[in-house]
Amino acid sequence: MSLDGWNTVLVLGGIRSGKSEFAESLVAGAPAVRYVATSTAGGPEDAEWTARLAAHRARRPGSWTTEETADQPRRLADVLASAGPGETLLVDDLGGWVTVLLDPAHQPADDEATVAELAAAVRDTAARVVLVSPEVGLSLVPTTPLGRAFTDALGAANRAVADACDAVALVVAGQPVWLKPVAVPRTAEVPTRRSAAANGASGPVAAAETPLPTVLTPGTSAPATAGTGAGGDWAAPTMALPMVATGLVIQAGMELPMPDEDAGGQAVDRLGTLDVPGAGFGTLERVVTFAAATQGTANPTPWTTVRALLLHGDHTGGAAAGSVPGDSSRRAEQARAGAGPLARLAAEVGATLQVVDTPSSAPMEQEPALGGAAVESALRYGWRLAEEAADAGVQLLVLGACGAGTETAAAAVLAATAGAEAPAVLGRVYTADGQIDDAAWMVRCAAVRDALHRTRNSPRDARDVLAELGGGDVAVATGVLLGATARRVPVLLDGPVGLAAGMISRDLAGQVRHWCLLADHGGQPAVRLAADVLGLTPLLDLRLDLGEGANALAALPLLRSVLSLAAALPVRPRLGGGPDSEDEPDFTEPEPAGPGPTTTHPESGGRAG
Template sequence: MSLDGWNTLLVLGGIRSGKSEFAESLVADAATVRYVATAPSGGDDDPEWAGRLAAHRARRPATWRIEETATDPRRLADVIASARPDETLLVDDLGGWVAVLLDPAHQPADDTATVDELATAVRACAARLVLVSPEVGLSLVPTTPLGRAFTDALGTVNRAVADACDTVVLIIAGQPCRLKPVTAEPAPTAVLPPVRTAAGSPGATVPTQTGPVSAQTGPVSVQQVNGSGPALPESPPVTTPDPPADATAPDATAPDAIGPDGPTAPSTARPATAAEVDIRPGMQLPMPDEYAGPQAVERLATLDVPGTGLGVLEQVVSFAAATQGTPTPAAWQAVRVLLLHGDHAGGVAAGTVAGESARRAEQARAGQGVLARLAAGSAASLQVVDAPTAAPIEHGPALSAEQVESSLRYGWRLAEEAADAGVQLLVLAACGAGTEATAAAVLAATAGAEPPAVLARVVTGGGEIDDIAWMARCAAIRDALHRTRRSSRDARDVLAELGGGDIAVATGVLLGATARRIPVLLDGPVGVAAGMVSRDLAGQTRHWCLLADHGGHPAVALAADVLGLTPLAELRLDLGEGANALTVLPLLRSVLALAAALPPRPDEPAAGAGEDGPAAGEDGPAAGEDGPAAGEDGSEPEPVEETEPDFREPEPHGPGPATTQPAPQPADSSGSRAG
């Protein structure tokens, strides 16, 4: 299960349930961890307890800082309250803390005040905090007064801490069960009337409303249909820009072209539609083929190519093979560009020209402008999608919870319609005021980044650096993060508080594309910010994403590192999000077509069969000076074991090299070809 997005988390579990191992796995990737041990070490008369503590110590990485509170249990609240925002704390466990408190030597004057102090510290903790505690409420009532005092006290502590934490997980027999926040049940879908999608397929059960969503007219509509969930807006039309006269469109009827459903065998299970799916953390979506990618790379090594092969572009072949499910992937023919148009109000849009993003979107609709011309040159269709305008994040949430839900489902349906239309590759593009600063805010919330480090400089239309606008954007992000410092870092909360409409729709596109096994090409801040959020909903999405170029953008470079995406090029174009991807697309197609069409390398001649080798039929070398020649008595000659000569460093004679004559090279008997 995915638990990304938490800030304070309580892990409950019984004895030997695996709660400590689970808690340790949650913080394993943190840069620094403070491990707070609460239990006393015990005496020499209890070797079993000493063995348990030794096992815990052996599991901890050497880089973790250990802090013990057994001698002063009331200090635990101070340790938690004083933790810095860049720290990660693991408290293991509250059962040991309660046991020490019950010791007469540490008995507090007011038990209730002590528990309230701990809960207050947890609620105000600025660091990422994981607390482990035994769940003893499911057992029988102890028969001793001390046992009853322990279970009563620990039950009170668990309730108080669980109320203070934003996430609570119960471990049962090693299996995590999320208790808080409670995920909603999937909405019933039997009452939804079937309608036709924009592509004309009759099978989808998606309720529609009249008119597309517009950034000028307001947020996405969330009116209920039969009480089953928010209605989805009507999808915008898909346009195919006219290619330039000298452009050569890819041949969709080529022998190596893949069909609308791809080369993989169709799944027998019908994928969930946008109206049916329950978008929540821990979603289980398809993964690419884990064998096809390595097999494709191994196949490349056998092809008849000069030099060292395709270099970094091998990963394109591996990615296409994994997403297509075959070691011989074909070039993508049907490509669709989704241009997400959504503005962000407030300080994040400082330095932008009012109405500029709307003008760019209208240009694309008319088949004009940079993105439309690049799409035409690649024979890719273009769909301009209007997302709701985000409110100023420094003053309040960017979107309501209903808008986030509707935007996620809207993006999912856009991916569904692309799959139904036979699209084999999606390209995410975006244009909107304030998108770069919003992406920096999302990275700060999901990856712990420092906003000034991931916020690019603001460049005016005349090519000048506008530091005043950059500082205004930094201040807006700072105020937004301060406003949400107590908020949950759940994916939906990040979208509502900081993300905005375009990132929410892009997140839905990535989730829907993963569900329908469509790869996505990214290259800008909106796309990678959506990748960070979708990772917290379904970790499989990043495996279906390919990064064309980070464009020199610090936020894209950082998100790519977190998501494990390696940029394919370093063009550093600044023509808008999506332009890099469309510029690189012809190169990717050429590489895939080349890898699919090249024949295997012909067999190489055996070593020693050249001009100077022995002629066929000649006697082989003698086995020894006095031994019989090979083949004289009809027996096979003994194999001669080849040994490499010992290497000896030449002794220098004075300064400079030992000799000016080239060292004799041993004959190559390995059979490898020259070059």
Template sequence: MSIDGWNTVLVLGGIRSGKSEFAEALVADAPTVRYVATAADTSADDEEWATRLHAHRARRPTTWTTEETAGQPRRLAELLAAAQPAETLLIDDVGGWVTALLDPAHQPVDATATIAVLVAAIRSCPARLVLVSAEVGLSLVPTTPLGRAFTDTLGTANRAIADAVDTVVLVVAGQPSWLKPPPPTRPAAVPAQITPAAAGSRAATGPVLAPPPLPEVLTPSAPPTPAALAAAAGAPWLALPVAAASLAIEPDLAIEPDLELPMPDEDAGSQAGQRVATRDLPGAGFGGLTQLVEFAAATQGTPQPVPWARTRVLLVHGDHAGGAAAGTAPGDSARRAQEARDGQGAWARLAAEAGAELQVVDAPAADPIETDPALPLNQVEAALQLGWRLADQAADAGVRLLVLGACGAGTDAAAAAVLAATAGAEPPAVLARVRTGAGEYDDAAWMIRCAAVRDGLHRSRHSSREPREILAEVGGGDIAVATGMLLGAAARRLPVLLDGPVGVAAGLVSRDLAGPARHWCLLADHGGHPGVQLAADVLGLTPLLDLRLDLGEGGNALVALPLLRSALALAAALPAHPSLRVESDEATSNVAELTTDPAAAGSTTSEPDEATPPTEESEPTTEQPEPASPTEDEPDFREPEPAGPGPTSTDPESTPLDSSGRRAG
């Protein structure tokens, strides 16, 4: 059960207020319901109580199952933890659970800790959940200690549960009053639901799609001069396509949750951050780009990373029908994708300037999410595999960095729906305002997009929220292709540069399929997009830049790419600061002067002569705050002399060295 996207509901009310009937009406259209009864059955001793229980049981449909927890109050949290996403649970009521908890037979018990365990189980419960409880805040303070203990414990439980659930309803005289969040704009009656079985049969069936051929890869030429541009007006900026490389992935790969993917080398990243702080710079350092150096070092597996020699832009083109595309001119995204193929438009120009390859990928179009699933499951699987194959192809061709771009009608709304389904975001908070071709805001179109996302989430509220189900219900083909590409890139240890809503939405889905995938992603610029900013916080990605660029998804990253390469080149080429080099040279000189043979300083084995102790004359003439040579008060630590020849020579007698440290002759 869910109402406008809420999955857990607390129904409060007084005695005979109608709270139980209201809660049962909320789940009446669910295919199966597990009714959890918390009150003890004392019908043998109390005829009136037996009548109440009989009335409750008579109202329940025969398809419902019943669980009794009165004898084991701690079992309630276990039932919630073991619940499945497709299940619906009705707990009636929390007051009976508190009564059983305070029963002397279950004492001693820490009520506060037990409530905390129950609330944690409610927060993590994947099933649809309705809890019924008595509101005790309006009653008089009981006159007995046991009565006060009951009201205090139940009031504490009600507050904690209300904070954990999606919405709270107070039923007074049979009339519901919505306390959290504000009352919905639509009637409280729950419409007919699509059962999980029906939803699964819709998407799971269908032919197995053959892997489509991969699109051609366009290689950019050097940026042309103004004279060349004038001479070749309208000429494409990209050269002839190159042949696609062979694939290393099986065509029937099954992309399932809990994929085992490699992690970047965190030690190399940490060492690179320490190293870059010692470079000989006129200023204070790399600032926010230190994060870039650490990321490159971790993904390359070396403390001294180098600029990415070969970069490829994957521009995913996929349209979304219905209200998600409100305010978008028909055919505009197809025009831009074709321009990129022809070497025209912003993406082609930026790719040429950045020296990056460009590959345009057509994703299957998505149906209107407000009325239908965006894509069948078999097409989602094919799109995931296509993205993985694209990453595999790039890795085989020697690409060292992927830039993810996207163009399509309704991509912002689809990404917002994925954010809402995976991160609990509110669609209006993550949907950017719609701008027309004239640069004006179209708030009417923005409201239509918000409504489409809201209706799509409400329609799919019974889906399992498994990553592929989210892509099938509200994500669509472009986000599915991007998700497969991120997973395939992580499998091949290939970093990915993101900068838009489709990329971060794919990052959230790929994180749920394989946790390490997000560690191979780098965010260039959030572009001021609210959805990108929220997803970045969830994924733990800090944007490298804050230019608030909005050049199209992928375009922002291409603008930043030359700067990122320059920073990596500088970090790799600059020597250490002179003060650090002097200290290192003096330390080497002091070690050499401690040996009987001065030429040993140039040897890699530096074998000290224990027969000749260091003298005062061996002290360096330059005054130092802390001499490197041992003082009279400090012990003289020396390595023992090996019994045989050193590792640099296999002769019994090494060739003599002159005073310069070079071998004689």
């Protein structure tokens, strides 16, 4: 399900338009779905309606739960109002709800008030909600009073709910068109300092426009400002893997693409010929070779289309000891609104930003962090996030995360996959006022210890580690890495979650690490160890700690500059370069400088005298 920037979606469509199937595809990646059925069951005299309901039930995965509201129309608003922030609801459909609403046996005192209550519940719900409704505005005016009453009531309900929803889609002949995408936040005015000379005197600060990152619309590959229609469906099957009815088949030992090593080697040779006054690019030479190998050319170009993925998901129990309650949600919403370090840096470098909610993880010391079915859904969801980025022409993914207990989960993954000790890979815990919290750090270490003891007899394959220790954010991140590798999209890692996903992905596809680049270790011991195991040497040692994803975006301009310089510089003049020459000259065999044969012609037969 597309989870960037919206909570509620209304899916409209005509009869047999495919609206229900499209709505179901939007929630296919959710770990658990509550299906809210609004229509009454068909009686024995209406076999066709009964068959339709049976077909709907058969399509639902076994992990979904069903809730009936047909007998009490007012109850639908209560269900939405009581749903929590971690829940996903699919309401199908409002046509059945209006039918019951108009039934004299169930009709409340005021139909319009009931519709208004439903719209208010949609607007205020904390859950992710997709609602399905028939579109009656394009049909003929019914010839009966009852038919006209139905279309009038449903049309009013559709308008009210559409106004309350974050996004609205219309499905025609199975093709979705987004009518109401999420709008890009308006450019904010923030105070900036100006000198006394500029102001004429010391006085109030002036306002200046600050750039905001491009916000993506749900289910589309284009930004909201582009005005385009719907893009690729994330629930659609991929051609990169074998398919079964449930979607992707992600299994151990997958054969995914490798970067072009020959192109990387040729790029190294080319760098040695460039006309630079010093010794060259130093450590950043690896940026050029990485870009060359992943782009398949000896002269790579800078990444112009970049997408930052921020995975938001909390871990509960001892893993989150010392975390401020609700702080991760605040930062995720801050990023969606274009504020905070990650959003500001994304705007500066021209990257699109996508905030993705992942399943919350249970206390690892007491029970599995995530159920087996939820792990599969999270892996497929991450894969489709990467596919959607590739379809949009993204040349580089930046992978970051925010959430309570993410460092602890990464430490547990490292302990299970690399034999690390929790105290050695868990960074210090800081309070809200910047003080070191040793007590919380010890609780986190104990949580990892107890989780490892609880799972001491469990297998250590990728899925088991994700289910027992990694949780939702690490599982989605693993899927992102696998999908990006399958689509040949390089990934700039930043923070423990991405590195933990890299460790787990080794069992699923060993090619993944060759598509990953680490800009800075951020001074985090878990990142240092995982990078060492994966063979990812950090390019920089700036020890930035701006939040996952933000550190990589801060370093991105430098990496782009190196690629731009390497692509634009000519070769040295003595090798045939000049003002207009940027191509490497053909190699010429040098003449021997000492004793030896002066010619290779067999008829010569002589030697230098």
